[in-house]
Amino acid sequence: MSEQIRQAAVVIIGTGFGAMAAAANLRRRGIDDFLLLERRSFMGGTWQQNSYPGAAVDVQSPLYSLSFEPYPWSRMFAGQPELAGYTERVIARHGLAERTVLGAEVTGLEWDGPAGEWLIKTRQSGEFRGQFVINATGPLSTPVVPDFPGKDSFAGPAFHTNDWDHSVPLAGARIAVVGSGASAAQVIPAIQPEVAELHVFQRSPHWVMPRPDREFSPFQRRLVNAPVLRRVVRAAIYAGLETRIIGFKYSERMLNLVARRRALKLISSQVADPELRRKVTPGYTIGCKRIILSNAYYPALAAGNTTLHDAADGIDRIDREGIWTVSGRHIPVDAIVWSTGYDATDGLIPYPVTGRAGCGLAAFWADFPRAYLGTTVPGFPNLFLVTGPNTGIGHTSAIFVIEAQMEYIMRCIGEVRARGATAIEVSEAAEAKYTRRIHAEMEQTVWKRGGCNSWYQSRDGHVTAMFPGFTFTYRRWAKRLQRSDHLLTWRGGSDQAPGAVPEAEVAA
Numbered sequence: 001m002s003e004q005i006r007q008a009a010v011v012i013i014g015t016g017f018g019a020m021a022a023a024a025n026l027r028r029r030g031i032d033d034f035l036l037l038e039r040r041s042f043m044g045g046t047w048q049q050n051s052y053p054g055a056a057v058d059v060q061s062p063l064y065s066l067s068f069e070p071y072p073w074s075r076m077f078a079g080q081p082e083l084a085g086y087t088e089r090v091i092a093r094h095g096l097a098e099r100t101v102l103g104a105e106v107t108g109l110e111w112d113g114p115a116g117e118w119l120i121k122t123r124q125s126g127e128f129r130g131q132f133v134i135n136a137t138g139p140l141s142t143p144v145v146p147d148f149p150g151k152d153s154f155a156g157p158a159f160h161t162n163d164w165d166h167s168v169p170l171a172g173a174r175i176a177v178v179g180s181g182a183s184a185a186q187v188i189p190a191i192q193p194e195v196a197e198l199h200v201f202q203r204s205p206h207w208v209m210p211r212p213d214r215e216f217s218p219f220q221r222r223l224v225n226a227p228v229l230r231r232v233v234r235a236a237i238y239a240g241l242e243t244r245i246i247g248f249k250y251s252e253r254m255l256n257l258v259a260r261r262r263a264l265k266l267i268s269s270q271v272a273d274p275e276l277r278r279k280v281t282p283g284y285t286i287g288c289k290r291i292i293l294s295n296a297y298y299p300a301l302a303a304g305n306t307t308l309h310d311a312a313d314g315i316d317r318i319d320r321e322g323i324w325t326v327s328g329r330h331i332p333v334d335a336i337v338w339s340t341g342y343d344a345t346d347g348l349i350p351y352p353v354t355g356r357a358g359c360g361l362a363a364f365w366a367d368f369p370r371a372y373l374g375t376t377v378p379g380f381p382n383l384f385l386v387t388g389p390n391t392g393i394g395h396t397s398a399i400f401v402i403e404a405q406m407e408y409i410m411r412c413i414g415e416v417r418a419r420g421a422t423a424i425e426v427s428e429a430a431e432a433k434y435t436r437r438i439h440a441e442m443e444q445t446v447w448k449r450g451g452c453n454s455w456y457q458s459r460d461g462h463v464t465a466m467f468p469g470f471t472f473t474y475r476r477w478a479k480r481l482q483r484s485d486h487l488l489t490w491r492g493g494s495d496q497a498p499g500a501v502p503e504a505e506v507a508a
Contacts, residue, residue, distance in 0.1 A: 004126065006101075009033040010413070011120055011130030013106050015096070016045020018136035018386035018402050020087065021066060024094045025406045028068075029414070035130070036096060037122065039105035043091055045138060047083035050183075052164040054190030055080035058182065058211075058293050062224060063237045063397045066090065070230055072221045077213045077293075101125055109133060109353045111381060116422035116491055118382065131422075132413055135349060136386040139465065142343045142350050146178075149317040158336040161187060168335050170194045176323055176331070178315065179339030180206060182292055187339060188306075189296035198306040199323070199331055201315055204452070205279065207263045207286040211293040244395035245470050248287050249445045260286045270298035279310045288450025290394060341455050348389065355380035368462040370435045372426040372485070373478055375405055376412070381423035381489065384409045390438050391474075392456070392465040394447070401467065404475035411481040421488040430485035441468040 010026060012019045015038040026034050042048055047055075057064050061073035061082075071086050078086075091097055104125035109118055112129075120128040143160040145151075151158075159165045161183040175195045177184055180202035192198050216224065224233055247255040263286055271277045280301065282289075301308050309315075309325060316324045322332040348369050353361035359379045371377045374391035375384050384405075391401050416424050439462065442448050447456050447463045456465040467474055 005129055006035065006126070007129045008035040009130065010035075010132045010134060011118065011128055012036045012134045012136055013120075014038065014045060014136035014138060014386075015043040015091075015100060016047075016136060016138050017066070017087070017399055018138060018405075019045070019134070020090050020094070020096065021399075021402050021406050022134045022136055022386065022409065023096050023099065024066070024068070024090070025410050026413075027094055029410060031413070034099060035128065036100040037104040037106060037120070037125070037128065038100055038102050039123075041102055043097065043100055043102070044084060044087040047080055047087055050162055050164075051080055051084075051166070052161045052183065052187050052190075054186035054188075055183075056186060057083060059241070059397045060237045062230070062233050063241070064399060066399060067234075067403060069093065070225060070227075072225045073216065074221065075213060075215045077211065101128075104128075106351050108351050109383070111355045111383075113356060116489070132382045132384070132416075134384045134386060134409065135388075137350065139342065139348060139387050139392065143338070144341050144343050145338045146340060148315050151318050153320050154318050154322075154336060155320045156333065156335050158338065160338040160340070162342075172196045173334040174322075174332060175199070175335050175337060176201065176333040177337045177339055179203075179341065181339065181341055182206075182290055183341075184339035185292045185294050185297045187337065189294070189300040192300040192303050192306055196305060197333075198300075198303075199309060199333060200301065200306065201309045201323075202279070203311060203314065204289075205282045205310075206289055206292045207260070207282050208266060208280075208292045208294055208297055209259065209263050210266055211295050213295075238396065238400070241396040242470060242472070248395060248447070249441075249468060252285060252446065255286050255446065259291070263291075267298065271302055273302065276302060276308060279308050282452075284452035285446050285450035287394065287446040288452035289454045289456075349385070353380065353383070355383070368458040368460055369464045370431070370438075372431040372434045373405070373408055373474075374467070375408055375478075376426040376431075378426050378428040378431050381425040382416070384412070389464045390442075390467050393467055393471060394456075396471055400471050401474060404471070404478045407475070408478040408481065412486070415481060415483070415486075416488065419488060420490070422491045423489040424486055425489075426485055427487055430482070438468060439463075442466075444468070 012022050012034060015036050019036055023034060023036060056077055056079045060076050061078040065071050069090050074082060105123040106120060107123050108121045112119055117129050117131045118133045143162045145160060157165055157168045170191050171194050173195050174197040176199045177188055178201045188200060224230060267277055267281060300306060313325045313327045316326045324330050349361060356379045369389040371385055371388045374388040386402060386405055393401060412424050442463050445468050447466050456463050458464045
């Protein structure tokens with residue numbers, strides 16, 4: 001480990017879409033003094049890491065891309081190899097590899113008030129200092145595996161979809177897939193034709209709707225990549241997807257008439273067995289959990305070599321040879337695939353963060369994670385969270401929200417630099433007002449009243465993953481810096497608490 005402390009004006013944690021957007025936006029504004037820290041041995045985030053069979057995006061590719069980095073996608077819903085290629089292209093075009101430290105797993109952040117900067121500690125790459133820190137580790141970066149009794153006694157390979165073991169042979173194997181969410185719905189159809197037995201363990205079913213995928217011809221790719229038409233296509237896709245929030249928030253009747261009807265039609269057309277139909281039909285309002293888009297999921301579940309185990313026949317314990325179910329059956333398997341999701345709410349920041357006066361972020365979030373615009377937290381100056389609390393969406397591209405966050409983050413950094421200040425942070429009153437508004441709005445949504453338990457919710461039941469409204473509303477809020485909601489600090493000024501900053505130093 002190097003004893004030298006590396007310094008940068010801005011330190012970005014992560015190298016996925018959020019980090020790439022942050023770095024590119026800094027460069028576009030003439031700020032080149034930044035570093036990216038990546039805990040893995042490679043850059044690119046989700047689409048470099050998730051290489052499981054069938055991995056693909058579930059938002060139309062022309063919209064699932066940075067607005068300033070178009071790409072001639074080969075199909076409407078791009079697969080992992082093409083998405084990985086896109087991230088490599090963005091990294092190369094903006095020269096991000098030369099500013100990245102690989103193998104730099106962050107173990108803690110500490111605010112140094114007198115110096116007006118963050119101390120960033122890593123496991124193997126020493127320490128770093130930066131005036132600003134942008135955490136872009138992403139909400140789907142910390143895999144969760146349930147601690148079933150005997151889990152560690154299993155003699156065969158067991159791995160999470162986030163870290164697929166490509167050395168494990170599938171042909172003729174007996175495979176257990178634990179989980180039935182978005183990743184499982186892609187893995188299961190991809191491996192079902194190859195394996196001898198496929199056992200799917202479902203805690204609760206998801207609603208599934210048809211996937212309107214199509215391959216683009218070379219001519220269509222050139223046409224869609226023309227600047228004017230590209231903007232038209234993005235706008236049309238965005239407008240169509242944005243209407244879904246009407247159902248998620250304002251009209252359960254619309255959800256039932258449009259989405260639920262299509263989902264039930266898909267079940268009736270693809271699942272002939274009445275018992276299997278019962279198992280795959282959810283008992284909660286559509287949209288309460290993430291809706292899966294797939295034309296192949298139900299046929300894979302209905303295949304002769306697949307067995308779907310619902311909660312009544314779920315996992316009781318695991319032994320060396322396989323899985324014991326709660327109904328008393330023993331199922332020998334050769335490998336276990338954990339498709340059990342991520343700690344996307346309570347585990348949003350996977351390392352300790354210490355702000356002003358020794359205040360810990362975990363303590364501030366003891367009740368539930370919260371942040372102003374899902375991005376800044378009082379008591380933590382110059383710290384910005386990309387895809388933080390209540391910035392998730394269930395109906396459109398996450399990259400749209402990320403780019404909206406960049407508007408806010410860049411304005412905050414610009415304000416500090418323009419005013420010659422040391423730090424900026426949101427006031428306690430502004431964050432509290434924003435959080436009250438978000439959760440009051442959340443009460444109207446299907447995520448809160450739809451009758452399900454989902455990863456959208458924190459341990460105490462608050463829906464902390466999703467933004468309860470139109471994304472253009474969020475973008476409007478983020479686009480203009482509300483100076484009265486923020487406090488500036490100058491070097492040598494008070495650094496104890498936001499309220500202690502002299503009135504003359506409040507950005508107004």
